[in-house]
Amino acid sequence: MTLYGYAGKILRLDLTAQRAIEIDTGEYRSWGGGHGLGSALFWDFCTDKTITDGTDPANVVVLTSSPLNGTLAPSAGRCEVVGVGLNTHPVHWYTRSNIGGRFGTMLRHAGYDAIVIEGRASSPVWVDVRNRKVVFHDASDLWGTDTQTAQERIWRRIGVPRDLKTGWWNLNETAEEALDPATDQGRTTQRPAIMTIGPAGENVTCGGCLVHDAGNVAAVAGFGGVWGSKNLKAISVIGTGEIPVADATALLRARTAIQEKYVSNIEQPDFEAWTKIGKQPKLMAMVPPPTDEYRPQACQGCVSGCRARYSVGYGHETKCQVTSWYFAPARRVAKSTEELVEINLRAADAAQRYGLNTYFALTGLHWLEHLVEEGVLGPGKTIHSELPWEDYGTLEFAEKLVHALSCREDIGADLADGWVQTAYKWGREKDLRTGHMAFSYWGQPEHGYDPRAEVEWGYGSILGERDICEHCFNIIFTNVTAAFAFAKPMRIPAEELVSIISEKLSPYAKNRPEVLDYSDENMYSEDVAQLVRWHRHYTRFYKESALYCDLRWPDFYNTNTPDRRGATASDDAGEHVFWNAVTGDDLSFDDGIELGRRIWNLDNAIWTLQGRHRDMVQFAPFIYETKYEQGELFPFFMWPCRDAGGEWVYRDIMGRSMDRQKFEGFKTSFYRLEGWDVASGWPTRTTLEGLDLAGVAATLEAAGRLGKGGSS
Amino acid sequence: MGPRNTHLDDPGGMTRRRFVASMAATGCVAAGSSGVLLADGRFVIPIAEGFLVVDTKKCQGCGSCMMACSLAHSGAASYSGSRIQIMQDSFGDWPDDLFIAQCRQCQNAPCVEVCPTGANHVDEANGNVRRVDPELCIGCRMCIQACPFTPARLQWDTGNRKSQKCDLCVDTPHLDEKGGPDGIQACVRVCPVQAIGFTREMPSQTLADSSYQVNLRDWVWKRLGMTAE
Amino acid sequence: MSETTTMGLETARRLLALVPHDRRFPVGQFRPPSGVVPGFVRGYAELEFVLLPQKSSLPGVHLERLADWIETDVGDSAAAAEVRDAAAEASSYVDACMAVYERVRDRVATARQVIESAPDGELSERGA
Secondary structure, eight states: OOOTTOOSEEEEEETTTTEEEEEEGGGGGGGOSHHHHHHHHHHHHOSOTTOOOTTSTTOOEEEEOOTTTTTTOTTOOOEEEEEEOSSOSSSOOEEEEEEOTTHHHHHHHTTOSEEEEESOOSSOEEEEEETTEEEEEEOTTTTTOOHHHHHHHHHHHHTOOSSGGGOOEEOOSSHHHHHSTTTOOOEESSOOEEEEOOHHHHTTOTTBOEEETTTEEEOTTOHHHHHHHTTEEEEEEEOOOOEEOSOHHHHHHHHHHIIIIISOOTTSOOTTOOOSTTOOOOOOBSSOOSOSOEEEEOOTTOSSOOEEEESSSSOTTOOBGGGGTTHHHHHHHOSSHHHHHHHHHHHHHHHHHHTBOOTTHHHHHHHHHHHHHTTSEETTSSEEOOSOGGGTTSHHHHHHHHHHHHTTOTTHHHHTTOHHHHHHHTTOTTHHHHSSSOEEETTEEOOSSOTTTSHHHHHHHHHSSSOOOOOTTHHHHHHHHHHHHTTOOOSSOHHHHHHHHHHTSTTTTTTOGGGGOOSTTTTTSHHHHHHHHHHHHHIIIIITTSOOOTTTOOOOBOTTSTTOBOSTTOTTTOHHHHHHHHHOOOOOHHHHHHHHHHHHHHHHHHHHHHTOOGGGOOOOHHHHHSOOOTTSSSSOOEEEEEOTTSOEEEEEOOSOOOOHHHHHHHHHHHHHHHTBOTTTOOBBHHHHHHTTOHHHHHHHHHTTOOBOSOOO | OOOOOOBOSOSOSOOGGGOOTTHHHHOEEOTTSSOEEOTTSOEEOOOOSOEEEEOTTTOOOOOHHHHHHHHHHHSEEOSTTOSSEEEEOTTSOTTTTEEEEOOOOOSSOHHHHHOSSSOEEEEGGGTTEEEEOTTTOOOOOHHHHHOOSSSOSEEEETTTTEEEEOOTTSSOTTOSSOBSTTSBOHHHHHOTTOOEEEESSOOOOOSSGGGGBOOOOOHHHHHTTSOOO | OOHHHHSOHHHHHHHHSOOOGGGOEEEEEEETTTEEEEEEEOSHHHHHHHHSOOSSOEEEOOHHHHHHHIIIIIOOHHHHHHHHHHHHHOSSHHHHHHHHHHHHHHHHHHHHHHHHHSTTOOOOOOOO
């Protein structure tokens, strides 16, 4: 029976024995793909789920694709990575990361829906996967190379033509193989998609990333460091296979609907449209482009590329925070905007080549600067550092800092194990209270959407295991705040906006606009708990398992359409429409949310086995003890709220802190709604069995960690 | 908003280039194909009534055209099965970081000329598109070898052991719109940035890639921050 | 009379110096739809970059508090008053930022000119 939407096989890589094992995807079909598939595989193949150290050889890392990868489902080309990470505090939680580009698509063409990485190699290896042929190679000569060099060397070893225009190359190893229909591997014009680590991963730092092509990075979880601990340098995938699609006609029709109905017409675009899926390609770098000579560059199947490859030879495919990790220091040194841009993009390139997560820099660099100014950090100081702090802001300093952090040198020797961990080691706990070190949740830095204001972001992060980096509702802030700044009329008034969104918040919050009230009075309410539930379940399936892009989905509202309804949950181009066209399922939008709930519960079961308890679910002290002041980030932070008369308005919600007791009440509401034990936050038997997870309940019970109580 | 399709010229009317005046006068029909062998040994076939042109400086490299091509023709998602190929070097500099290889529907079509069975033929019922009839293809791959361009614009279908090539979507069972020169082309339809165009005007038949590469960037592109030059 | 002729060397140096780290001023850079980059500035020259009008991004500056910072920490009362006026009079936040940018740009340019024209005018604008 054809397994529509799937390659059909999952590859297990036993690094210890350097052995490849195939299993059938069909056994895991009920998990969909991506994160759900990854969590199920982790559950089955990580034999000790109590581990709290990502470098433990028992740790299992899973790379997973989605049935939608490479199928024309719009902006659904990403790849999910799960496993115990290295970048959370106080516990290395089972966590996730996500990476764009070509890897997920090419993995499927190579014959696999997922790769399960187990054990630890005795010496560095890289793995060559071609049309289900798997070969382990010695990587000792690649160890120490940066991520670009590693990929280019592997391409050459595999035999990829250097010149793009050479085009077709043969995956067969011999002429005879090509002539035999049973063995012919076929030809391709494509380059193998390679996921690799750089020095930051090799040195097992918490900032170690997985890097693919020039600028696709799975960063936040620290999986690069996990690969480093496993002596795994890279995995290369290439294939000439095809993915069977259940209803290609429906798929093409839905894709056309997206482009003709929901996307702003490229011939006469609405450049200011309020939509996520419907924008024209736009560079998502945080600095201006260094030149107008560039192309937008997109992940596979995306309708709107957000990165760039330039003529100037730097900054390729880098976007978002990576392009601005050095923004504030460089401002001090640059003499022109051009110089400022070049310093930032070259600093970004340095981080990409070392495979280093730069998210720490959002607030971490200010902390370091603070310590230097205080006279605590520097040559011969309490915290000795020989970095040239007098050159802070120059590209040279950025490169030295990246090197130190990646190679465990200088202050990198401490910071490689975690920034909050280092604060404790350096006796700087007080900085976690003042906000000097704004690492909001699980030892991860503030994202720019502070939990005290953008509550769904903060709650989602602390109830999960990492900074969520899910911009589902954040688009409200972006649209409204920008319009407010220009004193432009709101494209959609507050009341209409929350009404449109809540139409799509099925099932928990459907047509309940009050869940979107971000006011002081409502921020701890059960309404908001329902919003957070929906968000957790939506993202666990649609965004992290079906692997729709965070920046393009969900499309709640959309000013390109006559009724301003977005593509999300729609009958013509909703997320589930593409899923069904590809897989042949008959999934309703709500079914997807329910599948997300199942996945979210499995994740919580893993955290519970790792030692999670509700008492640990706490923000950093400064979130409770200081206010998020106006102007800390922007002078206003506009969200929908109900005023005293119950009317919907857009209001600035800065100037508040989180109330510890009320947050406890919020947690209780959330746990109750989820059917979890409100005393511990652990899943209960009733809830797990209701999700067809009786085996998970049994495991928790055997571990003495099954929640008490019934379901919601 | 109505359907968008990057047709670069008026689809109606017969152009000079689409008329091969000498065909009937002095030639004879070549065996197994739609061409005419002239007395001087030249092989002449009717000019196609449609051509794909591309803007490699504009392409965003999303691969949607490749997916749409294979889906429309075979119902499966496959890069190797796509009639249009996008090749990229992530580390390369614009504009040389990307190359698009699409069939040129050549005037002289060496792939048609060499086909020993007439499988690779001119489809006169569908705008003289050069197509491969899989029923007649014997898998000799001579057409692939005859393609004068690098990379070859014909593909080897590994599973079916036959050649295949762009037919401007004449034979697309999974497309619920009419394809071909008088219909739509899946790659043109799905390209989010309109980096692929369809034209009835035959581009120059030089061997240079540049003749099928056009500038499809306009004021919108410039407004988005990228050069239209 | 031009500003250059009225601004003294000491004032020019003060305007281009960095304030102590604990007197830094919080700013952001909002680039829809990418998000907001947090940060701080410690001097006029950095502030000029933050306020520089750009096609796709907005400065994140609390203008009333900026005026206080300019007055108290940078020590430029005249500019502070102008910032307050701009914030109060502009029809939008973006217009206000534009007005403040022009003032800051002019002050930085003047200060640099004063220092460059001083006989022994050498002053590092870079701080640790």
